[in-house]
Amino acid sequence: MNITKKKLGFASVALVLILMGTANADVKQLTRDNGAPVGDNQNSYTAGEHGSVLLQDVQLIQKLQRFARERIPERVVHARGTGVHGEFVASKDISDLTKATVFTKGEVTPVFVRFSTVIHSKGSPETLRDPRGFATKFYTDEGNWDLVGNNLPVFFIRDAIKFPDMVHSLKPSPVTNRQDPNRFFDFFSHVPESTHMLTWLFSDFGIPANLRQTDGWGVHAYKFIDAQGDVSYVKFHWKTKQGIKNLTPKQASKIQAKDFSHATNDMYENIAAGNYPKWDLLIKVLKPSEFANLVYNPLDATKMWLDIKETKVGTMTLNRMPTNFFQDTEQSAFSPANLVPGIEPSEDRLLQGRVFSYSDTQMYRLGANHQQLPINRTHVAVNNWNQDGAGNQGKQTSDVNYQPSRKDNLVESDQARYDSKPVSGVSQQKKISKQNDFAQAGVLYRSFSKKDKQNLINNLAGDLGQVTDNETKHIILSYFYRADKDFGTRIIKAVNGNLDKVKSLSM
């Protein structure tokens, strides 16, 4: 095609658009994925008026092929989510605790947050009782740090080996595809450490009113390392500046009848109105020498660090919705393994499993090069010889694809070495000591107002009352009874349990 003909081609496209009344200054040529212009996007290429559709209609074939491949596997948990962009501003010098530059006082770091529900599928309502995911990706000047937390401060289990079974019990039944309290209470009746989290979940905190009026918690202990290599243990807490608001089941069903995306809608509306939600980031710090004084194991994710003071270290503001849900929110990949110098995982057994699990599932869900996708890509240069793989968008040009090499000066940093911690002992497969499974659930129950206690009993009775296996029901009742006698007695009454049986199980 000569240039005159090509120009004429584009001119006629523009003319058609003008005649169709859709012309504007930014007329763009419709193309196929290889960039070539499309001649006709309305009519398939046929062998005459009565003949078959021709296989050589690459526009038709490509459109159908791409359409058939639009879905990727949904996340195995936390499938339903909403992402929002924003920034984090560090407000306190904590260089005595960590060398992480994200905490340099005054430092502004772009963030992307994905809020989610945990158990149900991508299209499920946002009104269900479920923990909410609160995952934050900080695009720091030393690489990405992901703080992948929840809206509740503790977790159901303390060892990663239990996670797939726990999720299976909470997900809909493989037989009926219905969520069934008989199944998850059967599982939890073997997991007394879940009592604290179950108390949170069945309180009104189990249905946050929206995404803005909820706190976020890192749940695990992490390690802070300062420039001298000194270690402190830290827990993170996002404290909402909008105030906490939760729903009762009655309020939730009323909303669900009209809108099953009420929380996402609320976020879009507030951001559009310039009402940007904010959270303060608070930390609690423990020195390893303080562990022995505690009646619980501080590296147990079923425990809060009660009685340790919180310090504010910065504030996050969310101010921009993604321009494309799939590209940003669906393709976002958060991982507790995305850490930066100055922040390391603690020895918490649940966290250690997560450090492996997320990148592993993302290699399956999004592919080996998922960290190169725009939403996941760090804002600093990536220099290493991890290479090739499906969907690679790198710009590798060097003949040296190994390290060390005399022809290349890619070097390690002493400052980025992992913490060196003395270890000794015998390898084992054993529960932790200081399990203390019930005390903090009791503290939580007693902290609730009269109304909150009543709602907790009602919410719990709604699900536990459906459990038909008497043994399962009474074991679960004994856990709440051991947490707090009043709590236990009231829930026993609400589900027609037997106090004597519960007492004998509580010995």
Ligand code: HEM
């Ligand atoms: C051993 C325990 C756990 C395992 C094995 C595990 C595993 C997973 C997996 C496989 C995903 C899907 C990730 C993806 O496809 O991108 C996920 C998502 C998520 N998990 Fe966990 N999880 C565990 C415990 C927890 C805990 C304790 C928390 C909170 C502190 C948590 C918070 C989240 C959040 C917020 C997401 C969604 C991230 C996003 O928005 O993309 N998980 N988890």
